[in-house]
Amino acid sequence: xxxxxxxxxxxxxxxxxxxxxxxxxxxGAWAFWLGLLRYSPWLILMKLHLYSNGKAKQKxxxxxxxxxxxxxxxxxxxxxARDNQHLLRPLGQKAIGTARKEGAExxxxxxxxxxxxxxxxxxxxxxxxxxxxISEGRLTGRFLTKNCYGQEKVNRILExxxxxxxYILIAFGDSRGDKELLAFADEAHYKPFRL
Numbered sequence: 001x002x003x004x005x006x007x008x009x010x011x012x013x014x015x016x017x018x019x020x021x022x023x024x025x026x027x028g029a030w031a032f033w034l035g036l037l038r039y040s041p042w043l044i045l046m047k048l049h050l051y052s053n054g055k056a057k058q059k060x061x062x063x064x065x066x067x068x069x070x071x072x073x074x075x076x077x078x079x080x081a082r083d084n085q086h087l088l089r090p091l092g093q094k095a096i097g098t099a100r101k102e103g104a105e106x107x108x109x110x111x112x113x114x115x116x117x118x119x120x121x122x123x124x125x126x127x128x129x130x131x132x133x134i135s136e137g138r139l140t141g142r143f144l145t146k147n148c149y150g151q152e153k154v155n156r157i158l159e160x161x162x163x164x165x166x167y168i169l170i171a172f173g174d175s176r177g178d179k180e181l182l183a184f185a186d187e188a189h190y191k192p193f194r195l
Contacts, residue, residue, distance in 0.1 A: 001166070001167060001168055002104075002105070002166065002167040002168070003099075003102065003104040003105070003167065003168050003170065004104065004105045004106075004107060004157075004161065004167050004168070004169050004170070005095075005096070005099040005104050005105070005106050005107065005170050005171075005172075006107045006108075006109050006153075006157060006169060006170070006171045006172070006181060006185070007092065007095075007096065007106070007107065007108050007109070007171075007172045008108075008109060008110060008153075008172060008173040008174060008175070008177070008178045008181070009108050009109075009110035009112055009117055009129075010110065010111070010112055010175075011174040011175055012089075012092065012172050012173055012174040012178070012191075012192070012193065013088060013089055013092040013093075013096075013108065013172075013193070014087040014088060014089065014092075015087055015088075015089060016087055018084075018087065018112050018116065018117070019057065019060075019111075019112055019113075020032075020036075021080075021084065021087065022076075022077075022080050022112075022113075022116050023035070023060070023064050025076070025079075025080050025083070025084070026064070026065075026076045026080065027064055031064070035060065035063050035064055036060075038063065039056070039059055039060050039063065042055075042056045042059055042060075043056055043060070053111075053147060053149055053150075053177070054130075054143070054146060054147030054149065057111070057130075057147055058141070058142060058143050058147075061113070061132075061141065061143075062141030062142065063141075065132075065139050065141065066139060066140065066141030067138055067139065067141070068138060068139050069137055069138055069139075070134050070137055070138065070139060071137075073115060073132075073139055074115055076116075077113075077115040077116035077118075077119055078119045080116050080119075081116060081118075081119035081120045082119070085120070088120065089193040089194070090193075091192075091193035091194075091195070092172075092192075092193040095172075095192075095193065096121070096125065100122075100124060100125075105126065106124070106125045106126065107125075107126050107127075107128055107157065107160075108121060108125060108126070108127045108128070108129075109128045109129075109148060109153045109156060109157065109181065110127065110128070110129045110130070110148060111129070111130055111147055111148045111149040111177060112129055112130065113129055113130050113131070113132055114127045114128070114129030114130065114131055115129075115132065117129045126160070128148060128153075128156040128157070128160070129148055130143055130145060130146075130147050130148045131143065131144040131145040132144060149177045150176075150177055150179065150180050151180045153177075153178065153180060153181040154180050154181055154184045157169070157181075157184075168186045168187070169184065169185045169186050169187075170185060170186065170187040170188075170189070171184070171185035171187070171188050171189070172188075172189045172192050172193075173188075173189075173190060174190065174191045178190075
């Protein structure tokens with residue numbers, strides 16, 4: 001039977017959250033801290049589970065990137081991945097390599113924007129991330145898809161592989177946002193790649 005390995009990105013395959021790291025990389029420390037200060041009320045409410053994770057994230061994303069040309073954004077995403085390979089956990093990289101050698105399908109299922117997650121991996125690793133909306137070659141500041149978090153991770157896998165009885169799913173996660181993914185899997189690993 002076909003095997004599919006599904007990995008969360010932030011915190012599971014990486015040592016730090018890539019959303020905040022990318023903003024700081026792309027915009028600089030000064031703009032980063034000013035932007036976070038401006039949106040801190042929404043971020044606090046999000047942490048208290050009183051405001052949607054996706055809505056808070058979209059507000060912050062829009063503040064920093066609305067109106068940017070997609071070519072410039074993608075160039076930043078590739079540079080970020082190139083310059084931040086140290087964020088990847090070595091044991092996670094090794095696990096993906098082993099899964100690829102087995103001939104299994106490898107998915108990275110992430111709430112992060114897929115534009116900067118994809119460049120961290122080889123082309124045979126499929127990234128299911130939050131997608132950004134583009135109009136006339138520029139970022140609108142809105143998300144094209146739902147924030148790929150919680151149940152949305154399961155939904156995105158089912159979009160690609162709807163016949164659940166036809167594959168074995170092995171999932172890896174580290175947070176509340178991975179709870180549904182881990183419950184959906186045949187084999188679940190929580191915080192697996194930490195030394």
